[in-house]
Amino acid sequence: MADRSTPAGASAAPAPAGTGRATNRGPGRALIAIYLLFAISASARAGYQLITKYDEALVAYLLSAFAALIYIAATVGLARADRSGRRLALVCCAIELVGVLVIGAASLLTPAAFPDDTVWSRFGEGYGFFPLVLPVLGLLWLRHTRPRQG
Amino acid sequence: MVCMAVTLATSAAGSNRFTDSAGVPRPGLLRPLVEWVIVNGALGTATIVLSLVLAAWSGITTLRNRPPDRSHLVGLAVLTLAVLAVAADILITVIGGASPAEAGTFWGYLVTLVCLPLLAAVLARMEPTRWGTVIVLVVCLVMPVVVVRLQQTWEVAGG
Numbered sequence: 001m002a003d004r005s006t007p008a009g010a011s012a013a014p015a016p017a018g019t020g021r022a023t024n025r026g027p028g029r030a031l032i033a034i035y036l037l038f039a040i041s042a043s044a045r046a047g048y049q050l051i052t053k054y055d056e057a058l059v060a061y062l063l064s065a066f067a068a069l070i071y072i073a074a075t076v077g078l079a080r081a082d083r084s085g086r087r088l089a090l091v092c093c094a095i096e097l098v099g100v101l102v103i104g105a106a107s108l109l110t111p112a113a114f115p116d117d118t119v120w121s122r123f124g125e126g127y128g129f130f131p132l133v134l135p136v137l138g139l140l141w142l143r144h145t146r147p148r149q150g
Numbered sequence: 151m152v153c154m155a156v157t158l159a160t161s162a163a164g165s166n167r168f169t170d171s172a173g174v175p176r177p178g179l180l181r182p183l184v185e186w187v188i189v190n191g192a193l194g195t196a197t198i199v200l201s202l203v204l205a206a207w208s209g210i211t212t213l214r215n216r217p218p219d220r221s222h223l224v225g226l227a228v229l230t231l232a233v234l235a236v237a238a239d240i241l242i243t244v245i246g247g248a249s250p251a252e253a254g255t256f257w258g259y260l261v262t263l264v265c266l267p268l269l270a271a272v273l274a275r276m277e278p279t280r281w282g283t284v285i286v287l288v289v290c291l292v293m294p295v296v297v298v299r300l301q302q303t304w305e306v307a308g309g
Contacts, residue, residue, distance in 0.1 A: 026277070027281050029273065029281055029282070029285065030277070030284040030288065032273075033273050033285045033288060036269075037288075037289075037292060040262065041262070044262070045255075048255055051254075052254055
């Protein structure tokens with residue numbers, strides 16, 4: 001157990017040269033926990049929808065499944081915390097942000113195209129807008145822990 | 151949210167998980183005391199209240215820049231017992247002949263609910279800083295949502 005007066009993040013072990021600060025320590029661990037919850041709930045939802053009623057709204061369910069894969073990959077990337085993990089997390093957070101913005105706007109403009117909700121519908125309203133906030137937090141965290149120049 | 155939990159399980163007329171279409175209580179194993187508690191949704195409500203109390207305590211601990219300590223682990227242990235009681239209640243009701251409206255989603259939520267406090271405890275112990283306390287806080291805010299979704303997927307189709 002760390003000393004109680006240790007400031008957040010100070011207990012992180014030094015990361016290998018060129019990889020920046022570890023993304024899986026301190027606030028990163030809390031972020032990974034939230035990503036893990038989203039990976040579980042999105043996978044369960046997509047799996048259930050695809051298995052039981054894939055013919056009702058196939059596009060929406062495939063989008064849910066895609067979102068689930070992105071959340072899983074982002075969780076793994078942040079948890080690995082090495083160079084390739086950082087890149088994986090960066091790509092996933094970017095896809096998430098674009099996805100939630102595009103799907104969010106599309107679900108409002110053409111509701112008929114989305115007979116059933118996805119994780120990203122209406123900017124993630126069904127999940128307390130967390131799908132909109134999460135990639136921003138992820139990108140900020142990756143920026144905060146980026147490798148120092150020189 | 152708490153009000154929802156109280157009212158969700160009660161229905162004056164018509165069938166629900168506790169009464170059949172004639173309003174006659176379904177057979178159960180631990181009646182009548184436990185039945186009174188469950189019919190009033192107290193088990194779900196207790197889980198929600200416990201979870202929110204632990205969330206508030208974790209919020210205070212986070213603001214004080216402290217890692218999760220024994221009090222949080224004890225709180226998560228109590229929460230684990232609460233969700234196991236909820237699961238036992240549901241299993242008894244299902245054995246009694248009732249079934250959830252949205253079976254797949256319902257069982258998914260139930261498994262998730264039972265795993266959540268254990269997940270929080272493991273992750274919090276891995277991170278002995280204030281951010282470990284944040285993990286407990288987040289999970290304790292998610293649990294009431296899962297309990298409410300559990301009650302919704304039992305009663306009505308959709309979602």
